[in-house]
Amino acid sequence: MTQTAEALAGTAAIGRRPVRLVARSLFLLTKPRIIELLLVTTLPVMLLARHGLPRAGLIGVTLVGGALAAGSANTINCYLDRDIDALMRRTSRRPLVARIGPGGQAAVRPAEALASGVLLGVAATLLLGLGANWLAAALADGAIGFYVFVYTLGLKRRSASNIVIGGAAGCFPVLVGWAAVTGRVGWPALVLFGVVFFWTPPHFWALAMKFREDYAAAKVPMLPVVASARVVARKIVVYSWLMVGVTLALVPWAGWIYGACAVGLGAWFLAEAHRLRGRIAADVAAAPMRLFHLSIGYLTLLFTVIAVTALLPVGRV
Numbered sequence: 411m412t413q414t415a416e417a418l419a420g421t422a423a424i425g426r427r428p429v430r431l432v433a434r435s436l437f438l439l440t441k442p443r444i445i446e447l448l449l450v451t452t453l454p455v456m457l458l459a460r461h462g463l464p465r466a467g468l469i470g471v472t473l474v475g476g477a478l479a480a481g482s483a484n485t486i487n488c489y490l491d492r493d494i495d496a497l498m499r500r501t502s503r504r505p506l507v508a509r510i511g512p513g514g515q516a517a518v519r520p521a522e523a524l525a526s527g528v529l530l531g532v533a534a535t536l537l538l539g540l541g542a543n544w545l546a547a548a549l550a551d552g553a554i555g556f557y558v559f560v561y562t563l564g565l566k567r568r569s570a571s572n573i574v575i576g577g578a579a580g581c582f583p584v585l586v587g588w589a590a591v592t593g594r595v596g597w598p599a600l601v602l603f604g605v606v607f608f609w610t611p612p613h614f615w616a617l618a619m620k621f622r623e624d625y626a627a628a629k630v631p632m633l634p635v636v637a638s639a640r641v642v643a644r645k646i647v648v649y650s651w652l653m654v655g656v657t658l659a660l661v662p663w664a665g666w667i668y669g670a671c672a673v674g675l676g677a678w679f680l681a682e683a684h685r686l687r688g689r690i691a692a693d694v695a696a697a698p699m700r701l702f703h704l705s706i707g708y709l710t711l712l713f714t715v716i717a718v719t720a721l722l723p724v725g726r727v
Contacts, residue, residue, distance in 0.1 A: 427515070427517065431517055432517065432518060435505035435518045436485070436518060436522070436526045439488045439489075439504070439518065439527075440482075440484050440485055440530070441480075441481075441484040442481075445481060447706065447709070448477075449476060449583070450710050450713055451583050451584050451602070451606060452472060452473060453469065453473065453587065453717060454587075454714065454717035454720065455584045455587035455598075455602060455716070456468075456587045456588070456591050457720040458588075458663065458716055458717075458720040459587070459588045459591040459592050459598070459599070460591050460720075462720070464590075464591050467541070471537060471541030471542050471590075472546065472587060472590040475534045475538035475542065475547075475550060476534070476550065476586055476587075479530075479531065479538075479550035479554055479586075480583075481527075482527050482528070483527075483531075483557040484557075485524075485530060486523075486524065486527035486528075486531075486554075487557060488504055488505075488506055489520055489523045489524045490563065491562065492520065494567075494628035494629075498621070499621075500621050500624050505523075506520065506523055531554050534547075534550050534551075535547045535551055538586070542589075542590040543589065543593050545589045545593060545594065545595075546586050546590040549585045549589055550582065550586050553579050553583070556576070557576070557579035560576055560578075561576025561577070564576075566630060567629070567630055568631070570631045570632070572630075573610060573614045573633070574610075577611065580606060580610055581604075581606040581607050581610075584602040584603055584606060585600075585603060597663075598660060598663040598664075601656060602660065604656040604659075605653060605657050605660075608649050608650075608652045608656055609649075609705065609709055611633075611645065611646070612646045612649050612650050612653070612683060612701065612705060613709075615634060615642055615646055615698075616698040616699065616700075616702040617702045618632040618633065618634045619639065619642060619696075620698050620699050622634045622635055639696070640687075640690055644687060646687065646701070647683045647684060647687050650679055651680065654679065657676060657712065660716075664716055664720070665722075667719050668716060671719075672712065675708055675711055675712050678704070679704065682700060686698060686700070686701050
């Protein structure tokens with residue numbers, strides 16, 4: 411029996427689509443690379459809340475629960491946005507819209523994606539509620555609801571402020587991590603919420619500048635679609651300064667070593683933001699993806715510093 415025949419022989423229950431393909435496609439709908447970035451912000455906050463290592467079991471439950479919640483929100487987002495994903499080159503290969511095989515069917519059917527997203531959300535709620543506490547579970551549910559209803563359904567196709575307001579969904583992991591350890595939401599968690607909140611627009615607008623034509627074709631009013639490149643670059647600089655300012659508000663809890671690192675990392679980010687604005691103002695070819703990739707490295711390094719300094723016996727205020 412050939413490999414193709416073997417695959418089809420065991421997969422009649424899912425419409426002659428290989429089980430491995432469907433499973434992999436459902437996994438890809440969770441946007442695992444985004445989940446990785448969200449988890450990067452969760453663990454350091456847990457260490458800061460404890461000023462040391464929380465229980466290994468609690469760390470595991472919080473990270474897995476957070477990943478399930480993020481996967482739920484992302485999957486439901488892909489289900490709701492499958493019409494515009496089909497119009498954009500950047501998203502046209504997502505499992506709900508990419509066509510496979512001679513019949514031209516999608517790897518995953520919409521009902522399957524929606525069911526997967528809902529089940530992931532239920533699993534996240536139960537795991538966090540039973541393994542950590544119900545406040546952490548409620549905050550994770552809040553993130554799912556905010557991303558699905560406020561951003562995807564409410565703002566994305568209607569407002570140029572979509573990513574400014576809707577991006578708050580990506581800030582919830584810091585609250586989940588803090589609540590999992592302490593049972594409440596403390597000021598340091600709110601400060602870090604603000605850091606991620608102001609980081610999101612420069613990060614995403616840089617990407618949207620690169621794929622402006624994609625968003626325009628899908629009639630999604632991302633800021634680079636409805637405003638000039640100069641306006642976008644100016645707003646990127648403003649939000650970058652706000653972000654760096656908020657990072658310094660964490661010094662009373664994270665210490666002077668963190669503060670020194672935050673200043674250095676902030677200067678690095680601001681230099682690239684101003685570079686982008688300067689090139690656009692001078693009508694020189696800009697490279698917004700440089701800022702996009704730098705922003706990921708910046709956030710990763712900043713939260714790594716938070717994790718490391720939370721474990722150090724020195725350097726606290």
